[in-house]
Amino acid sequence: MTAGMDLASAPLDTPLTLMSVGGAVTSRQRLATLGLREGASFRLLTRTIGGGRIVLVAGSRIALSRDLVRQLRAQAA
Amino acid sequence: MSESTRLRLSAPTATVPLPAKACCHTSPQHTAGSEAPVVALVGAPNTGKSTLFNALTGSRVTMGNWPGTTVEVSRGVWRTTSATSTCHGENCTCDHDEGPLAITLLDLPGAYSLDAHSPDEQLTRGLLQDGPVGERPDLCVITVDASRLAHGLYLASQLRELDTRVVVAVTMSDIASQRGVTVDTARLSRELGCPVVATDPRRRTGMVALATAVRTTLADPVPDPRPTPITDDALVLDDDRFTWLSGAADSATVTPSNDRFTLSDKADRWVTAPVAGPLLFLAVMWTVFQLTTTVAAPLQDGLDRLFSGPVSAAVTHLLTLVHLHGTWVEGLLVNGLVAGVGMLLTFVPLMALMFLLLALLEDSGYLARAAVVTDRLMRTMGLPGRAFLPLVVGFGCNVPAISATRILPDARQRLLTVLLVPFTSCSARLTVFVMLGTVFFGKYAGTAVFGMYVASVALVVLIGLSLRRTLWRTMGSEPLIIDLPAYHVPTLRLTGAVVWQRLRGFLRTASGIIVATVCAVWLLQSIPTTAGQTFGDVPVADSVYGVVARTISPAFAPAGFGQWQTASALIVGFVAKEAVISSWAQTYATEQPQPGQAGLLGDHIRAAFEQSSGGHPLPAVLAFMVFLLAYTPCVATLAAQRREVGLRWTLFGVGLQLATAWLLAVAVFQIGRLFW
Numbered sequence: 001m002t003a004g005m006d007l008a009s010a011p012l013d014t015p016l017t018l019m020s021v022g023g024a025v026t027s028r029q030r031l032a033t034l035g036l037r038e039g040a041s042f043r044l045l046t047r048t049i050g051g052g053r054i055v056l057v058a059g060s061r062i063a064l065s066r067d068l069v070r071q072l073r074a075q076a077a
Numbered sequence: 078m079s080e081s082t083r084l085r086l087s088a089p090t091a092t093v094p095l096p097a098k099a100c101c102h103t104s105p106q107h108t109a110g111s112e113a114p115v116v117a118l119v120g121a122p123n124t125g126k127s128t129l130f131n132a133l134t135g136s137r138v139t140m141g142n143w144p145g146t147t148v149e150v151s152r153g154v155w156r157t158t159s160a161t162s163t164c165h166g167e168n169c170t171c172d173h174d175e176g177p178l179a180i181t182l183l184d185l186p187g188a189y190s191l192d193a194h195s196p197d198e199q200l201t202r203g204l205l206q207d208g209p210v211g212e213r214p215d216l217c218v219i220t221v222d223a224s225r226l227a228h229g230l231y232l233a234s235q236l237r238e239l240d241t242r243v244v245v246a247v248t249m250s251d252i253a254s255q256r257g258v259t260v261d262t263a264r265l266s267r268e269l270g271c272p273v274v275a276t277d278p279r280r281r282t283g284m285v286a287l288a289t290a291v292r293t294t295l296a297d298p299v300p301d302p303r304p305t306p307i308t309d310d311a312l313v314l315d316d317d318r319f320t321w322l323s324g325a326a327d328s329a330t331v332t333p334s335n336d337r338f339t340l341s342d343k344a345d346r347w348v349t350a351p352v353a354g355p356l357l358f359l360a361v362m363w364t365v366f367q368l369t370t371t372v373a374a375p376l377q378d379g380l381d382r383l384f385s386g387p388v389s390a391a392v393t394h395l396l397t398l399v400h401l402h403g404t405w406v407e408g409l410l411v412n413g414l415v416a417g418v419g420m421l422l423t424f425v426p427l428m429a430l431m432f433l434l435l436a437l438l439e440d441s442g443y444l445a446r447a448a449v450v451t452d453r454l455m456r457t458m459g460l461p462g463r464a465f466l467p468l469v470v471g472f473g474c475n476v477p478a479i480s481a482t483r484i485l486p487d488a489r490q491r492l493l494t495v496l497l498v499p500f501t502s503c504s505a506r507l508t509v510f511v512m513l514g515t516v517f518f519g520k521y522a523g524t525a526v527f528g529m530y531v532a533s534v535a536l537v538v539l540i541g542l543s544l545r546r547t548l549w550r551t552m553g554s555e556p557l558i559i560d561l562p563a564y565h566v567p568t569l570r571l572t573g574a575v576v577w578q579r580l581r582g583f584l585r586t587a588s589g590i591i592v593a594t595v596c597a598v599w600l601l602q603s604i605p606t607t608a609g610q611t612f613g614d615v616p617v618a619d620s621v622y623g624v625v626a627r628t629i630s631p632a633f634a635p636a637g638f639g640q641w642q643t644a645s646a647l648i649v650g651f652v653a654k655e656a657v658i659s660s661w662a663q664t665y666a667t668e669q670p671q672p673g674q675a676g677l678l679g680d681h682i683r684a685a686f687e688q689s690s691g692g693h694p695l696p697a698v699l700a701f702m703v704f705l706l707a708y709t710p711c712v713a714t715l716a717a718q719r720r721e722v723g724l725r726w727t728l729f730g731v732g733l734q735l736a737t738a739w740l741l742a743v744a745v746f747q748i749g750r751l752f753w
Contacts (some may be wrong), residue, residue: 010358013338023556030558032315033189033231045342048349050453052557059225059258059332061341063349063449065557 004075007053008066012044015077022071026046031072041077081372109211113388114295115181116155119201119236120220121229125248127151128571129220129278130184133287151184157288178292182535183214191235206239209641216242216295218287221249223253223260223275224563230322233269237303242294243271246287250275252339252563257333265329266522270300279568341564344445354450355420361443362469365434376426384419405613413599417592421584424476429580431470431477439687440567453555458541459549461485462557464494471501472530475710479717480579493549494731495722496521497541499710502533505654509705512658516679517686517698521740525699538709540737594652594712617645636704636742637697637750639688647704655709696749700742706739 004019018040021028033060036042043059051066064072118197134153157178189199205213217236221229226247237241247260266273272290297524306317389411394409438444444463452462459596464485471478478498485491501512512527514522601622605615617623618641626645633639633647642665649660658678665681683694692698709731711716718727 027556027558028191028741029315030189033192034558034560035225036608037315045338046346046349047351049351049354049447049609052348052449052452054345054561056342058326060228060229060633061345061561061563063445063557063561065452068556068558073630 004073005073007055007064007069007072008043008051010044010074012047014043016042016074017077018042018046019073019075022073023068027068027071031062034060036062036072042074080740113154113179113181115183115214116216116218116291116295117183117185117205117214118218118220119185119188119205119223119232121189121232123558123560124187124220124222124229124329125278126187126220126263127184129218129246129248129276131574132229132278132281132284134182140722153182153184155180155182155288157292158285180291188232205236205241213241216244216291218244218246218291219445220246220248222249223247224249224256224258225259226260226265227322228560230269230556231318232327233271234303234318234322237270238301238305240299242297242299243269244269244287244290245273246276246283247273248276248278250277256339259331261331263266265325267386268325268328279571292331293307295477295520320653325634332729337585339563341442341561343562345561348446349449354446358447358450362466365431365438365473368430368434373427373430373664377423380426381419382421384415388419389415403614408599408603408613409596413596416591416599417595421588421592421713425580425584427474429475429576432480432576432579433572435470435477435481436572436579437567437677439575440560440565440572445561448559449557449561456557458493458538459545460490460494460541461487463665464490467498468501469495471498471503472533473504475501475503475714476717478713479721489549492726493541493544495718496544496726496733497537497732499714499730500533500536500540501717502530502706502708503604503654505711506705508656509650509654510702512679513682513698513702516683517695525702529702532703533706536737540733553728589716593719598649598652599623604716622648632739633742634689636700636739637745637746638686638701638704638742640685640689642685643689643701647708650705651709653713654705655711657705690750692744693746693750693753694744695753696746699749700746703745704738704742709742710732 010016018036020038020072021031021036031037036055040057042055044053044056045056045061048054048063050058052064053069055062058072118126118130120456120616125569130151130153157180174484183204184206185201191206205217219229219233219236233243233245235669239291239703245265247262247265253260260275262273274283274287274290276287278322285321297419303321306313350359392410392415393402393407396402396404396410402408402588437442438447444466448461448463450462451465455462455464458464464482467481467485467737470481475498477496478501479629482491482494482498485494506529507526510526511522513523589680602617602620603613603615604621605619606624610619624646625640625643628649629648630639630644632639633644638644644662646657646660661682662678665678671711686694686697715727715731718730
């Protein structure tokens with residue numbers, strides 16, 4: 001099991017490092033092209049309706065739904 | 078580039094007018110000749126690609142602060158010079174002695190990569206990677222957002238692996254500055270191994286520098302592709318690309334030590350919040366709905382009065398002068414052409430207002446946030462959150478709602494939404510509901526009308542679920558991943574261009590079908606079926622129209638409204654729901670009632686439903702209202718559907734609506750008459 005926490009449990013406004021990305025291949029590829037891949041540094045900006053998050057990564061603000069948030073694991077940078 | 082490829086790219090989106098201040102960088106033509114180099118504009122969505130295309134060619138491609146604005150390939154001519162001066166319309170200082178070079182410029186759909194996750198990205202990949210080398214563009218200009226450089230460079234890394242020339246145009250420098258980000262374009266150019274030019278398409282700066290870079294690169298041989306690991310493992314290749322692009326971005330970018338918490342971020346805390354987000358969204362939608370139904374209404378009424386009054390009178394007067402008064406020519410011109418054009422033009426204020434509001438929502442960046450707010454609800458039907466907007470717009474008018482489905486980047490989601498929009502109860506149906514509610518339900522009229530809106534929402538959800546679980550079973554429900562654009566203050570020029578482009582598209586597509594259908598109805602009402610009557614001067618009951626209505630009316634007998642007068646109103650309602658009441662008035666030869674009053678016409682209609690339902694008028698009229706709600710809204714909606722999804726799916730939609738309407742109407746009447 002990968003160490004760290006899923007993004008649903010991760011704190012807001014804290015530098016994080018992405019440890020692993022689960023989910024479908026297409027989602028993983030899409031996230032990677034947006035800069036969210038293993039080892040990427042990012043922060044969670046906002047908790048959105050439905051349990052999603054807005055992620056700040058490499059200058060981009062990416063909104064993710066709850067199901068996806070639970071498939072990403074991170075640890076404090 | 079071969080002609081076949083040019084055709085595959087689709088026709089230009091519009092006839093390109095010269096801008097008010099034409100200069101050497103603009104052209105009214107779409108192609109620069111078969112020998113001209115072909116340059117493709119590519120880049121991630123919302124990086125200013127279409128804005129740059131318009132700045133370079135003077136075209137009017139739809140632009141917006143929304144991913145997926147470019148839904149087809151546009152083509153224009155970019156007349157370049159290699160001058161280092163700037164060009165500002167009438168103050169143009171370009172050095173024409175250097176010899177202008179006309180370039181065919183293609184605006185490709187936004188793509189984050191060449192991995193082709195959406196139809197738009199597939200198109201981009203097909204042109205840049207999968208097609209024969211000889212048919213690919215001679216050069217690719219990649220637009221990259223300066224405020225998030227690494228984000229746009231993935232596509233650059235893939236293109237640098239191909240045998241193609243690449244120039245990077247860095248955009249959005251103003252937003253980058255606000256965020257404390259600066260980009261060293263010279264350093265980035267060295268790292269990427271291709272020219273990098275800073276541009277601002279919104280303010281049209283950096284255009285000549287870009288032209289110079291493109292011309293210089295075109296004159297050079299195709300550079301060697303970037304070396305990559307020899308492997309079939311996509312993950313290894315991806316790692317290599319990210320290492321390469323991260324190195325390039327990091328070395329060429331100066332960023333604040335800690336990303337700033339911007340005003341956009343603060344706004345997003347409220348706009349996408351669990352309680353405030355939906356409340357704001359409902360307020361915005363209510364405002365859109367109110368503005369389109371209340372502000373446009375007086376303008377529509379004014380145009381309607383203009384065409385049915387002075388314009389018709391003027392045409393009649395002219396025909397009198399040439400001794401054609403009272404003839405079929407007068408009928409064709411006044412009741413056919415003038416009425417048809419009048420009906421078309423009454424849509425213009427509504428459409429313009431709707432397009433304006435949509436453009437403002439798009440350009441401001443709110444639409445992306447609205448998609449986040451509504452995502453979970455819409456996902457139950459397999460649709461993304463952003464599909465909520467066209468459905469809400471549909472409650473005002475289905476026609477702009479169909480056009481609004483263009484905000485959906487996925488073709489299948491767009492198609493499903495286009496098929497659902499006609500089930501939203503537009504304001505034209507409201508007039509009939511109010512009239513029938515007043516006649517049959519008295520003080521409960523408001524409840525009856527409200528019930529139709531509830532039924533409309535239920536229909537959208539149920540039909541959506543049914544289609545999702547049958548025809549759209551294979552449509553995946555991908556999790557929400559949406560790249561939020563920065564909030565912008567909408568600019569007048571961009572908003573105006575978007576509104577005009579969409580309005581012109583609607584008029585060009587819808588005008589023919591609306592005018593033709595109105596003329597066809599007039600023709601059917603003018604052709605007598607019995608001897609002794611003349612063309613153009615025949616009671617409706619004795620016309621071909623009346624005969625057709627009598628022929629189809631038995632089909633409605635199981636629903637309790639099998640009288641030919643009612644069936645004829647439904648035929649007219651197929652053209653436009655606004656015409657249902659006037660059709661009854663014409664058929665029964667009475668005055669139209671005032672709003673909220675039943676009048677003599679109400680007595681006729683009540684008697685008709687009483688008779689056709691066998692003494693159960695209430696379930697019969699409810700069945701009629703349900704039929705009116707579910708069947709085809711109007712020909713203008715059909716025209717818009719045909720434009721968006723083609724004839725085949727439009728006909729499928731008509732069949733779906735008619736079948737749903739008939740089955741529901743029969744069910745309502747047959748069950749209702751057991752109790753009433």
